[in-house]
Structures are given as structure tokens and as C-alpha cells.
């Protein structure tokens with residue numbers, strides 16, 4: 033069977049800030065309907081790369097294409113509806129969970145909103161609750177549900193479970209894996225190598241801004257050599 037078309041194609045992507053190169057001539061593809069983990073030590077450039085993918089940053093040189101079209105040719109808001117990003121720190125924008133889930137989807141019905149809450153490991157009954165007083169982990173999951181409400185084709189996740197306890201992290205991992213299995217593309221930045229082994233299909237390893245390894249998760253030495 034021919035390989036599916038990549039969802040993102042990076043061609044010699046370099047990002048410089050002042051005299052420092054945060055990413056050096058990265059060329060790679062990110063497949064659709066798969067979970068791709070961006071791994072590497074702190075400061076390697078993982079978040080910088082992730083943020084390029086929904087135009088929260090721009091390459092100094094080189095190009096990124098989404099579904100074959102240069103990112104720069106996409107309307108930014110249209111792109112961000114198709115490519116949703118959940119950052120490391122939850123940022124809540126409204127006072128109630130129902131309103132929060134409707135931020136990008138004003139016509140979201142309560143039944144769908146309850147399903148989204150359950151999908152991220154929260155209780156459907158929380159729909160009417162205030163957002164004030166949510167724990168960091170709960171807020172992170174509400175942010176994930178808010179992004180999923182828009183039905184993106186790609187989910188960009190920057191350390192999505194770093195603030196969660198084990199049970200909540202497992203619930204979110206299961207959600208991520210189910211979404212991938214139902215056709216969503218996920219790009220995940222993680223320091224948690226066990227998590228990457230559990231849910232990543234593909235891995236890209238960065239070190240000091242360079243792509244040093246790339247391929248299916250079971251062939252990546254970075255995952256095999258570390259606990």
C-alpha cells in the first residue's frame with residue numbers, strides 16, 4: 033500500500049534568534065493519522081518546532097508545508113482551526129466550563145460538550161461548573177477538550193500531561209491514542225519516554241536544534257537506550 037501523503041513537510045527549516053540558531057536546516061515529514069513524538073534534551077528546539085506548525089513562529093529560512101501548501105499561504109485563523117495547539121500551561125479564557133468549550137465552537141451542544149469532558153477524563157457533570165478552582169490538571173484537560181471541540185485535523189501537544197497525576201495522565205494518553213486511531217494526526221512534545229513508547233508511532237529526535245534521528249518509534253535508539 034502506498035504511504036499516505038505527509039500532513040506537514042519541512043524543508044531545510046532554520047530558526048535564528050539574534051545570533052543563535054534554535055533550529056538548523058531541519059528537513060522531515062510528519063505523517064497523517066499517526067502520533068509523532070518530538071523528543072530530545074531540554075533546549076533542543078522541540079517547542080520551537082511545534083510552534084512553527086501552526087504559525088506561532090516563522091522559519092528564518094526554509095519552508096513548512098501543510099497538506100502540500102506553504103504554511104504562509106494559509107489564512108492563520110483557518111490554519112489554527114485545522115491545527116490545534118495545547119500548550120504546557122493551561123490558559124482558561126472564560127468563567128464557566130461550558131463557555132470555555134464553546135470558545136472556538138459557539139454552537140457546541142451540551143451532549144457533545146459532555147462527551148468531550150469524558151473523553152479527556154473529566155466528569156460530564158462538570159459542564160456547568162466555574163473554571164475558577166479547577167486544579168492545574170483539570171484546567172489542562174479542559175483546554176484539551178476546548179481544542180477538540182473545534183474538530184482539528186492535527187493536534188499539537190506540548191507536554192500535555194506534565195501537570196497531571198498518573199491516573200489523569202493515563203486518561204489523557206488513552207484519549208490521544210483513540211483520537212489517532214480514529215484518524216487524527218498528533219504531534220507530541222514530551223520528556224516522558226515511557227509515554228512516547230506507549231503512544232508514539234513515529235519519533236523525531238532533536239539535539240541542539242538539529243534533527244539527529246527519525247523513524248518509527250520501535251527503531252529509535254533514544255527510546256531504547258533510556259529508561
Ligand SMILES: Nc1ncnc2c1ncn2[C@@H]1O[C@H](COP(=O)(O)OP(=O)(O)OP(=O)(O)O)[C@@H](O)[C@H]1O
Nearest residue numbers: 049052054072073074075076077078079080081221
Ligand atoms: N524567543 C526566543 N529567543 C531566544 N531564544 C529562545 C527563544 N525561544 C526559545 N529560545 C531558546 O531556544 C532553545 C530551544 O528552546 P525550545 O523551548 O524550543 O526547546 P525545547 O527542546 O522545547 O526545551 P524544553 O524541553 O526545555 O521545553 C533554548 O535554548 C531556548 O532558551
